[in-house]
Amino acid sequence: MLRDMQPLAVLGDFREYHINLYGFGPRKVLVTDEEVAYPDGKLIVSRTDTRGIITHCNQSFVDMSGYQRESLIGTEHSILRHPDMPSAAFKSLWDDVEAGKIWHGYVKNLRRDGKFYWVYATVIPNVRNGRVEGYTSVRRKPSRTKIRESIALYKQLKAQEGSSWDGPED
Amino acid sequence: METTFQLTVSPDFTPERISGWYIYNTWLQRNLGLHFHLEMYDSFDAQRTAICQDEVDLIYANPFDASMLVREKGFRAVAYPVGVTDECVVVVPAGSSVQKIEDVQPNARVASTDDPDIQLVGMIMLEPADLSTSNVQSIVVDGYVLVAKALLKGEADVGFFLKDAWDGLSNPVRKQLRPLVTSQISDIHHVLLVGPRLMESAEDIQSLMLRMPEIEKGQGVLESLGFEGWAEVDQEDTEFMIDLMDTLKAR
Incomplete structure (x- = not known):
């Protein structure tokens, strides 16, 4: 089970949430309103097994997450789950990749220090000898236009889920 | 009659490397004991046509084409160059x-x-x-x-x-x-791929590439290609790169 986030790792004022991670149970997360810019020219790459456990991540993934590589490998990918993300977005992701399809979407990710960063993510099933053995996720830099559109959409989805969007709106 | 295999190179080579590939072809034939014809296509379309017509046996391919070569044409990646990037x-x-x-x-x-x-x-x-x-x-x-x-x-x-x-x-x-x-992608790179007709020599070609710096004149050939050496690629490395390219191609 994922460890709760630690206040000592978070700089400045933060809000506390308890989110329920599908398949992994509850986790306390601490978030701030500070965004970290996506690094130009880089791709953030990770792979998981079919349960969503991280098996590989590149240096950009490590750098943007704020965690040590050793604490990422073997951990649930939902360690990046930000409470502003609606559950419906991840349901759509899992529905697509488990059906063998490619999924695309804009995702607000949570760092170890409570800050966030936006990505445009593409997730693809890793098919080996006809079987899905895991998933590769590649993120790239999204435009501000797409981020604003995603915030508007996710606010609606969260309202339908009975929660609210508490982060910055741009 | 001795079989002649076709060696070709991704057409994104820079002009100063052309002679290096001819030197490589000569060195490869001498050390592998097989006969190769080096075909330098001047466009990606021309090279893809040759691939589709099964004319290519050994190819230094860019990552975009590696996916098609492995998944559709039965090629196997054996090595990638060290010291060059695809950024x-x-x-x-x-x-x-x-x-x-x-x-x-x-x-x-x-x-x-x-x-x-x-x-x-x-x-x-x-x-x-x-x-x-x-x-x-x-x-x-x-x-x-x-x-x-x-x-x-x-x-x-x-x-x-x-x-x-x-x-x-x-x-x-x-x-x-x-x-x-x-770009700073680093997970994608050109690869040397062996085609179906040459597959029984795949292990020999891989071994030869990895030992290239120690074999006579090998270091000089590498320098003429602008490489520091070759590194081994296994099946899973290739599959991973293809998955990564597929995420980039997907819209």
Whole structure:
């Protein structure tokens, strides 16, 4: 089970949430309103097994997450789950990749220090000898236009889920 | 009659490497004991036609084509070059008002070669400006010198370069241009792939590439190709790179 986030790792004022991670149970997360810019020219790459456990991540993934590589490998990918993300977005992701399809979407990710960063993510099933053995996720830099559109959409989805969007709106 | 196999090279090679590939072909035949004909196609389309017609047996391919070669044509990747990268540089004229990617406007004129992975990565780097192939004017030219020329003559607003080609431009040319951003993907690279007709020699070719620096004249051949050496590629490495390329190609 994922460890709760630690206040000592978070700089400045933060809000506390308890989110329920599908398949992994509850986790306390601490978030701030500070965004970290996506690094130009880089791709953030990770792979998981079919349960969503991280098996590989590149240096950009490590750098943007704020965690040590050793604490990422073997951990649930939902360690990046930000409470502003609606559950419906991840349901759509899992529905697509488990059906063998490619999924695309804009995702607000949570760092170890409570800050966030936006990505445009593409997730693809890793098919080996006809079987899905895991998933590769590649993120790239999204435009501000797409981020604003995603915030508007996710606010609606969260309202339908009975929660609210508490982060910055741009 | 002795079989002649075809060796070919991704057409994104820079002109100064052409002689290196002929030297490599001679060295390979001598050390492998097989007969190869080196075919240097001048376009990706011409090379793909040859691949589709099963004319190619050994290919130094770019990552974009590796997917098709492995999954559709039964090729096997055996080695990738050390010391070269497949990164893309997005460049504007030095005097351009564009200071960052987000300043590039719709309908921008974008010059590139027909190198598919550089076109792909270049367009990905324009995405933060809400640009895609549907709202830029694409200008495809025959080489990276012509990409530079299009920028210098004011015929293009943005140019995509293979990093090696950008680094190889003369200083006076580079001073009139300005790189906006360079990709740092590092997980994708060219690979040497063995085709079905040559498959029984795949292990020998891989072993020869890995030992190349220790074999007579091998180091000199590597230098003429601009490589530090070759590194082993296994099936899973190849599959991973193909998955990664597939995520980039997907829209």
